[in-house]
Amino acid sequence: MTKPSPNSFEKEIKNSSRILKEKIGEFTPKVAIIFGSGLSNFSDEIDQSQTIQYSELDGFPEPVVGGHRGELVFGSVGTTPVVILRGRSHFYEHGEAHNMRVPVGVLKQIGCELLLLTNAAGSMDPDSSPGSLMLLEDTINMTGVSPLFGVVGDQRFVNMTNALDPEINLLIESEASKADIPLRRGVYAWMTGPQFETPAEIRMLMTLGANCVGMSTVPEIILARYFGLKVVALSIVTNQAAGLSDESLSHTHTFEQAALAGPRMTKLLKNFLKNY
Ligand code: HPA
DSSP states (O other): OOOOOOOTHHHHHHHHHHHHHHHHTTOOOSEEEEOOTTOGGGGGGSEEEEEEEGGGSSSOOOOOSTTOOOEEEEEEETTEEEEEEEOOOOHHHHTOSOTTHHHHHHHHHTTOOEEEEEEEEEEOOTTSOTTOEEEEEEEEEOSSOOTTTTOOSGGGSOOOTTOBOHHHHHHHHHHHHHTTOOEEEEEEEEOOOSSOOOHHHHHHHHHHTOSEEESSSHHHHHHHHHHTOEEEEEEEEEEEOTTSSSOOOOHHHHHHHHHHHHHHHHHHHHHHHHHO
16 A cells, blocks of 8 residues: 655645744744735734745745735734734635645644634625625635645545634624624635626525625635634625626725725724734
């Protein structure tokens, strides 16, 4: 019987974690945050201690989508130590779902407990209009791929029930309600992109029980559970999904709308992180 080859990404995780630990010393981030389109300015809101470029590390992606930089920002919100990943890699860039495997593995290695993901999404929920926020309680993977393709070992059979942490979702809802920020729950459908969906695809997703749709986040949720991190995810609704309104969908539109909702997201995240 042939011996399974070791998962080569483990070496990259080890290397990158060592490089980071040499730089951050005793600092142990409790929460890691990966921001979606137009939201990475949140790092200006935290008490920053250090910024490290992805290019200094092993196995980190080179983000190419506008608005995503490619750096880790370490700092604090209140007394909560956090690390922000500015820049994520999407499946549609190279047709590979595993590009965030090393970064998420490194987050676990450097001591993070929780991964908080944000994204821009189209809404299929008539009550969630552009500019509103949605808390993800479940996901539908419409892409046919997994970031765990090729991974060896039983750990790859990840349990996806309650993958988005139910208890932390309650905490986020409680912070939203205290700050008077409307927050609906929803199921997020992951589509490959980069093209937006057709109206017929959106009707299909609605039939399947999805409330919003986007091109990211699900790979990182799967990876977080694989590596043993808790995970939660928030969407900024930037548009009604294709065919549900007259607005014309574009990347520029996504950015503009995400920026409009940015202050609300920032307030919610700050309040949640301070008290976590
Ligand atoms: N579809 C997919 N991704 C998106 C959308 C959408 O309507 N809006 C923002 N990101």
